[in-house]
Amino acid sequence: MDYQQITYELADGIATVTLDRPEQLNAYTAQMHHELIDALDRSDADDHVRVVIFTGRGRAFCAGADLSEGAATFDSSSAIGIDAYEDGGGLLTRRIFESRKPVIAAINGSAVGVGLTMTLAMDVRLVAEGAKLGFVFARRGIVPEACSSWFLPRLVGISQAAEWVLTGRVFGPDEALAGGLVRSVHAPDAVLDAARELAREMADGTSPVSVAMSRLMLWRMLGASSPAEAHAIDSRGIFDRGRSADAAEGVTAFLEKRPPAFPDRVSADMPEWFQRWLDTGDPR
Numbered sequence: 001m002d003y004q005q006i007t008y009e010l011a012d013g014i015a016t017v018t019l020d021r022p023e024q025l026n027a028y029t030a031q032m033h034h035e036l037i038d039a040l041d042r043s044d045a046d047d048h049v050r051v052v053i054f055t056g057r058g059r060a061f062c063a064g065a066d067l068s069e070g071a072a073t074f075d076s077s078s079a080i081g082i083d084a085y086e087d088g089g090g091l092l093t094r095r096i097f098e099s100r101k102p103v104i105a106a107i108n109g110s111a112v113g114v115g116l117t118m119t120l121a122m123d124v125r126l127v128a129e130g131a132k133l134g135f136v137f138a139r140r141g142i143v144p145e146a147c148s149s150w151f152l153p154r155l156v157g158i159s160q161a162a163e164w165v166l167t168g169r170v171f172g173p174d175e176a177l178a179g180g181l182v183r184s185v186h187a188p189d190a191v192l193d194a195a196r197e198l199a200r201e202m203a204d205g206t207s208p209v210s211v212a213m214s215r216l217m218l219w220r221m222l223g224a225s226s227p228a229e230a231h232a233i234d235s236r237g238i239f240d241r242g243r244s245a246d247a248a249e250g251v252t253a254f255l256e257k258r259p260p261a262f263p264d265r266v267s268a269d270m271p272e273w274f275q276r277w278l279d280t281g282d283p284r
Contacts, residue, residue, distance in 0.1 A: 013050035022058025027066040050203035055106040062115025089146030096121035106195035120151035128188040134170035
């Protein structure tokens, strides 16, 4: 796909996806939606990608949905080019949820509406000082989207989620940090570098397949009814990965006091039973 509203750059195993409508404060459009989905498909298919970072160009991360259509903006999901009754932001967060690669949000500036809810499916959020954040849906006469009614309470707890959503107020980085929404607050010109430093920790010295499986296990266990469900998948995963070339390399490298060179690849070596579990909930 020829990107028009985002950029995609890969360097040293880190793919940086940049929302690129700075004059419109990177407001979310149908074109941007399709480009972001394509970028996630691209990063998953490329074994050179170890971590994905989302950020924005200019002084905002994303100002939310493009409101240029005025009062008609929200009268149909066709406003962002998706079939009626299917929220496009939800399609994006579900795609992030399914990512085989860790996803970090480097929130370089203000993020409201879908500009903030899209980050909830990402694994870690860092934010710039001075950013304005908000789940402003009630102030626009609509309701939360992008599966945020599922993600947000799991990230910050129901009381904090309710306060932010039901007031629709705009708040700052310090409140976001205190509420558990973001990991850390940085100077605007340092937030992307801080995200890259964290990405390096995830990418260096870790097995790509182990990282992919672990990420997906953590997210899906948020909906488990008991620890027994985690025990079943953990047990199958330990048995399978314990016999892998990666496990042999990891132990050998540790004993030899050298960096590991893991041979397994996400594109070819994810266990078949694991994909069945992701698709159906049953690994058999």
